[in-house]
Amino acid sequence: MSRRKEYTPQQLKELILSNAERIIAQHGRAGLTARALAETIHYSPGTIYNVYEDMNALMVDVNYETLGRLQAYCQQKIATLPADFSRVSGLAYAYADFARENLRAWEAIYAPSRKMEHDNAPALPEYYQQRLADIFLMVENTLIDCLKLPQPTASSSARLLWACLHGITVLNLNGTLGLVGVEQPHAMIDDLLTQYLARYL
Amino acid sequence: MSRRKEYTPQQLKELILSNAERIIAQHGRAGLTARALAETIHYSPGTIYNVYEDMNALMVDVNYETLGRLQAYCQQKIATLPADFSRVSGLAYAYADFARENLRAWEAIYAPSRKMEHDNAPALPEYYQQRLADIFLMVENTLIDCLKLPQPTASSSARLLWACLHGITVLNLNGTLGLVGVEQPHAMIDDLLTQYLARYL
DNA sequence: CAAAATATTGAACATTGTTCAATAGAAAAG
DNA sequence: CTTTTCTATTGAACAATGTTCAATATTTTG
Structure with a gap:
């Protein structure tokens, strides 16, 4: 055949x-x-x-595509926003919105590999990590362009904000926070950004 | 038999x-x-x-126990700390440290149920949600006692900080942030707390 | 056209979660 | 003490999973 x-x-x-x-x-x-x-x-x-190679290798490719769509989604969302705080919050909203609109694909990124193999976590390929780095760079540059964060600060702040954003999104979508309503994530993001970035507003 | x-x-x-x-x-x-x-x-x-009932029901009990140990771990860690900012950061460190020291149990809390059953996410039992609420209350009260946050603010800030803490911990442990070093989470937590809570310091 | 290369198969194996009639042994009844 | 009833426990069986690989159908090459 x-x-x-x-x-x-x-x-x-x-x-x-x-x-x-x-x-x-x-x-x-x-x-x-x-x-x-x-x-x-x-x-x-x-x-x-x-x-x-196996179903996990396929999942890596799927997740890589998802990350690409996430990045494109964010870039498209912030393209029309002015280079001030509104663009920063627009970028953060975009992450939360993408996760909601692409729930299952987004969840799959963080789903553990099915195979037990009593310990090994297969390292992610180079091109995958590069895409992650690109996304961080997008956040970093947004902070620099819109709020004039100095370089080294922007880099670490971008990572911190990304992590926080991720936590907010996870706990909202899985219901851990015990609250409902679509506006909840956006309100939390507003709170986080205005407080954490207060010095630069 | x-x-x-x-x-x-x-x-x-x-x-x-x-x-x-x-x-x-x-x-x-x-x-x-x-x-x-x-x-x-x-x-x-x-x-x-x-x-x-099935392996998932067992997992709920296991996770319930893990949450109990997390709560006890946090309470024990902050018991000796003065009622000021150091207790707030001590509580945050405790979360990150617990996750690291109990990695597999902590991961299991957020691991998706094995069964596919093409959509249903079984709701968590009442007593489980109560324990989650207790943990949030612990954070909330710490913010009130140590930094004099007003009631409504403390409640939402506790949830926000908890979510951020979670995100920081997840991404650090799974290597998404591309950095290593045990001190990394603590540094990020310091940054988050001092900036987000700047108004109350 | 024959021969070599290769794309595709699908049966087979190991491991899961889960069910449930059968049963071994304790408890109750006589 | 014997018989009956009850019940805790079993382990074989089923369906579904990831994965492998000798067999095979088809294309390409000589």
Whole structure:
């Protein structure tokens, strides 16, 4: 069996990746099984393993794409905002909004690898880490451009704010804070930014 | 088969729970399988299902215990500290330190339920949510006692700081921030607290 | 056209969570 | 003490998972 002319290896990989993304958007990480994915693309489970080392490797690619969409989403959101505090808060809102609008894909980024293998956490590839670094840089530059933070401060503040933003988003989406309402995250973000960045406003 | 005199139902539940905690501490959530647990207590897998609805119900109890230990850990750490800013930062350090020292148990709290069941997120029981509320109250009262925050402010600030703390801890432990060093979390916490709470210092 | 290369398969294996009829042993009844 | 009832415990069985790999169908090459 073979369908050599159907797809180039490249196209096949993209077919697998895009369908994996679609399944995750609909049913979350838990819904992405080798068999379910194989069925949607009309291949057998084994084929997936010819393209990806294992399901985790596929997840890395999926998450990489998600990060890319997150970055694009943020950039698009802040593009029209003036270079002042409103752009900083717009960027922060964008993170929270993206997580809400792409809940299952966003959750998958932080979902632990399924394999137990009693300890090993596989290191993330270079290009993946580079994209993370790019995102941090976006935050850092926004702080510099809009609030005139000095370089070294901007770098550490960007990381801190990103982490806080992440925590706010996680706990709001999983209900730990015991509150509901879509406006809650934005109110918390406002509070964080105005207090933490008070010196620069 | 039966060992009626070996353990009361209560004792058997405690035996299961305590051994589940030990396995998680050693091998993480992924290492806690029904069969592995059954083996350590010299029972069969089926017995676990006579005591707990399913493995997720057991995880809820494990996480409940972890939260209890977290709370006790925090209270013990701040007990000797003066009622000023040092107690606030001591409490924040305690959270980060507990997560590091009890990494696998702490991770398990936020690990998603294994079952896919294409959407349902089982609500956490009342007593579990109560313990979470107690922890928030501890933070809230610390802010009031040490920094004289007014009531309504203290409540929302406690939740915000808790969320930020969580984000800082998550991203540091999973390496997203691309930095190492045990002192990193403490430095970030210092930065967060001194800036966010500047008005009250 | 035959031969070599290769893309694809799908059955098979190990491990999960989970169920439940069967049963071994204790408790109750006689 | 024997018989009956009850119940705690079992462990085989089922479905679903990730993963492997010899077999095979198809293309490419000689």
